[in-house]
Amino acid sequence: MRLSTTSYLVLGMVALRGPSTPYDLKRATSRSVGYFWNFPHTQLYSEPERLAASGLLAVDLEDSGRRRKTYSLTPEGRAALQEWLAAPTAEHFEMRDVAELKLFFNEAGSPDDDVPKLAQEQIRQHEERIAVYEDMVSRHGDEDWARPRMITLELGLEMEHAALRFWTALAAGTIEDLRRERDERDIR
Amino acid sequence: MRLSTTSYLVLGMVALRGPSTPYDLKRATSRSVGYFWNFPHTQLYSEPERLAASGLLAVDLEDSGRRRKTYSLTPEGRAALQEWLAAPTAEHFEMRDVAELKLFFNEAGSPDDDVPKLAQEQIRQHEERIAVYEDMVSRHGDEDWARPRMITLELGLEMEHAALRFWTALAAGTIEDLRRERDERDIR
């Protein structure tokens, strides 16, 4: 049985939160891990079902009211999660940036130059996202962002700032400075 | 008719390269745009077919030897590409980083601490990728990386360096310094 990364995400969330319904997971992921691992919420209904079929989650059906399933971790599920956490990580991080694609193809298709507008949009978007991350940092008390997990926010922030630097330099026409600054930094 | 981002990627590549077979596109993308927009090569056989059905690409079948289809841009295809390039970009960039997920869930599942090993792996991987990018920069003569498109490499490099800084700091236990350095940088 082959588990996808999303499977482990579900296992991990259940491990963090304890017994959860898909909707619980939906709410919890949308304001935490969902920021760096996006997926449709329907996965949170189908995926636990599959995991339950493999014995990695246990299901508890609520008999009254809204049909609703509560999933909890089995010993096998916890073992699978731990094994995954301890295993080497072959996959390099992936990104999909539509703006970067447009920049790449820009010269190909457009008679007038769309780059400045694109850069401005991106600057605004990354600034917005940085604000979101900072907000998450500030309310580090809640369950989704207890202390140990706050570290990942720093990675998100580093990435956002990197992108922001790039688009800002592009808008200002000072791309060459980026490389120089990186070199300086490496020397230190 | 709704086009996916991958559709535009195909249109863009054909626009850059001129008439191309799926395999041409496969080779060209694997060492350029594939680095920041990953997808299976089978898409490069199915996607052009769909685009041809919509009239955005024209097909030319080779009659002899290997069955092989050459796709070229139609005026409608070029128009669609230009429209996309000029349109606002709503999507924020997405990333999927398995290592980040593991870091997030680490506390949840593992009795012993897997983080140092994880960090070391990531440092190595990002350094490798940086070398690849630098190599691409150095051979900026070839068709896939003609001058205008080299700019996107700088974005890739900024992101890789950001990630590398993070994992290095994590391994060294100096995460707090990252934030301080960012603040200093913002002030300048």
Next chain:
DNA sequence: AAGCGCACCGTACGTTCCGTATGGTGTGAA
């Protein structure tokens, strides 16, 4: 306390994506 409106919750469904696996095609070496 009955009715109503709306936010909440779950799932169905059609499409696209994805990975794997396989088979055909040409070319260079022995």
Next chain:
DNA sequence: TTCACACCATACGGAACGTACGGTGCGCTT
């Protein structure tokens, strides 16, 4: 010449995705 291997193309099944819709119950109004 033939054999091996890299090159090229596609089939196929399952997972992911987005959208859209239908059910459910809570709170508000009167």
